[in-house]
Each structure stands twice: as C-alpha cells, then as structure tokens.
Amino acid sequence: MYQFNFAPVFNALDMLLVGVWYTIQMSVAAMSLGLVVSLVGAALKTSGPRPLRFCVDIYVELIRNTPFLVQIFFIFFGLPALGIRLSPNTTALLALTINFGAYGTEIIRAGIKSISKGQIEAAQAIGLSWLQVLRYVVIKPALRAVYPALTSQFIFLMLGSSVVSAISATDLTAAANDLNSLTFASFEVYLVTTVIYLALSILFSTIFAGIGRLCFAYPVNR
C-alpha cells in the first residue's frame, strides 16, 4: 500500500508560493501585452487595408492551429538559428503574448461586429454628442460583449502558462518540478500544485465576475 507523504511538500510550501507569484506576474503581463496585440489586430482586421487584413488572418490561423508548446519551442530553439536568442522567461512572455493576441483578436473583432449601425444612428438622432455615442453606445456595449470571453481566455492563458516550464522558465510548474527533484514525492507535489492552480483559477474568475458586475451591469437589473 502506498504511503502518502505530504510533509516535505508542506515544509517547502514557500517554494511553491514563489512560483505562484511568478505565474501571476507572467499571466497578467502577457494578458496586458496580448490585449494590445488583440486591439491592433482587431482594428486592422475590421478596417485596415486588404494586405494587412490578410496578414492578420494568417497570424490568427497559424497560432490557433498549432500547439502552444510547439510555438514556445519555435521561439526558444528555432529562432536562435536566425540570430534571435531570448532567455526562457522572455520567450515565455513573448509566446504567451502572441498566443493570447491571436485569440483576443478574434474575440474583440466579434465584439466590434456585434454593435449595429442602427444603434449609433439612433444615439445620434436623440442628440448625443460623438463622445457620448462612443462611450455609451460603442465602447461600453462592445466591452460588455467581449468581457466574458476575454476573462475565460485569461484563465486559459494562466493554466496554459504551466507549459513554459518545458523550457525551464520560472513559474509555478517549474517550482513544482524543482520541489519534485528535491523530495521525490512526485504525486504529492503535483497534487498540491494542481490544487493551487485550481484555487488561482477560482480566485481570478471570482474577481473577474465581481468586476463584471460592477462595470457592465445593465441599469435595469438594479
């Protein structure tokens, strides 16, 4: 019968907590940068010149139809052949940003598409200034439309970031790997790590739901 031994894992919990902090930092940084990429991508896709729209299409399709692990390997092991050599952590951030950017571009493009012209014309007809139209009729409904998809994409990004340990970037999974090679309590180490990831994803989805209720609730719901 297998004897579970969680003691060495809990004794070194601070090691995992440092990893948690790295994972949070990396995920938030990649999402912020990825949102910029998404906004540019979506803007080009909806109103850019034809060749640029085509480029955005290729970017989105290439990223969405290849595994994230292969994308990291390409940047980390492949690009040095072209003279571009990046540290594991920079590679991880870059790969997560590029990956999030592709999914985000699609999400935000769908959000922009969801605002109908009639809404804007109606707002102008009742005498709203262009700033009011932009704020209340374009930006707020568009954000409301894309917000749930973007937040769940962020959770996927955070969970997917565990893969960056494959190129020994520092994150929670890498910390777990280090702890595993110190204690050899593999099952216990990864079970505790999994529980931490679950807590993180519940924490973030609760925070996002709260922000969503604060910022995007319809007045009629109150």
Added chain:
Amino acid sequence: MIREFGADEVIYIVFALRWTIALSLIAFVGGAVGGLAIALMRVSRLGVARLFAVGFIRVFQGTPLLMQLFIVYFGLNIIGLPTNAWLAAAVALALHAAAFLGEIWRGSIQAVPSGQGEAADALAYGYVTRMKDVILPQAARIAAAPTTGFLVQLIKSTSLASIIGFTELTRAGQIISNATFKPFLVISLVAVLYFLLCWPLSLAARRLETRFDRIAAR
C-alpha cells in the same frame, strides 16, 4: 556525430503523426463517452448527479492539462499499475476531453427548446426514449460546430504528452532536432504538420457554425 536532416528524418517525423492522431482519437472517443455521461448528469433531475458533474467540470477546466497528465502519470503507480506514458496520456486526455465535451453538450442539450422535452413527457415517453429519440438528436446538430472546434484543441493538447515522454509528433521533432542540430527546420516542419491536421477541422467548424446560424435564423 551530427546527423544530416534528410529524407529519413522527415519520414520519421511525418510518421510520428500517426501517434498524434491515434492519441487524439482515443482521447476523443473516451472523452465522448465520459462527456455524454457528464452532460446527462449535469442536466439530470437528481441533485447529487448535477453536483458531481459541476465539480468534475470545475476541476478539469480549472487546472492545467499538464498537471492532470502528471497526476495520472504518477498516480498510476499508486493504484498498482505500471508507469506508462501511453496509458497516462490516454487516460488524462480522455478525462480532460470528458469535462470540456460535457460542458459543450450540456449547453447543446439546454439549447433544445424546452417544449420538446415537455412534449415527450406528455406522450409518456420514458427517460431513455425522451433523451435518445427527442432531445439528443436535436442537441447533436447544435453541438456539431463547437465539438469540431474542441477536436482541434484536443489535437493540439496531445503535444503535452511529449513532456511525460510519449513519442508523438512534438517529441519526434525534439528527437530529430537534437540529433541534427537543425531546430529551426525541424520545428517548422512539426508546426506545419499540426497546421495541416488542424486547419481543415477549424474550417469545417466555421462552416458548420454558419450553416447552423442560417438554419436557426429561418
């Protein structure tokens, strides 16, 4: 000695596709069986079944696939089975797929107009007939596009099996890359192969979606 990156190496990588495809199929079939069970439990009238399904989906959607692979890989040993990358990858990916397909199909079942289920009740159909002949065939049409989309995600996810040492496409690429010192070429080839596998499915998913929207709009 450094190996050349020649025809043999290309063939080795292309043939490793079969392991990626095999693992994807096993995970998809296993996930479909589990996913159907989870979806039915999720919409069940039994509170306990609903609670189990919600918990299952939460846990598998709220933790990284890599951790799920590790836990199954090291957990096999604990329940007395030999540590085997094939078995661990297949089981972990099937469980992972069951959670995602369960959630997709739950949505599809609930999207069937409630009058359909009520009509089946009114005709005094039992649970099996109501589901098998009335609800599920209609839900299947709604589910076709997102299920195809998830298949793409699942194929990409099989690349993580390389981390626990299962030799599929990504691992084959790493092996050749290490032997030939041509990482740029090798990883590009691997990426192209994944793309050729996934892109047609993505296009199919999009076509199913627009076709469904057209039918739904009528």
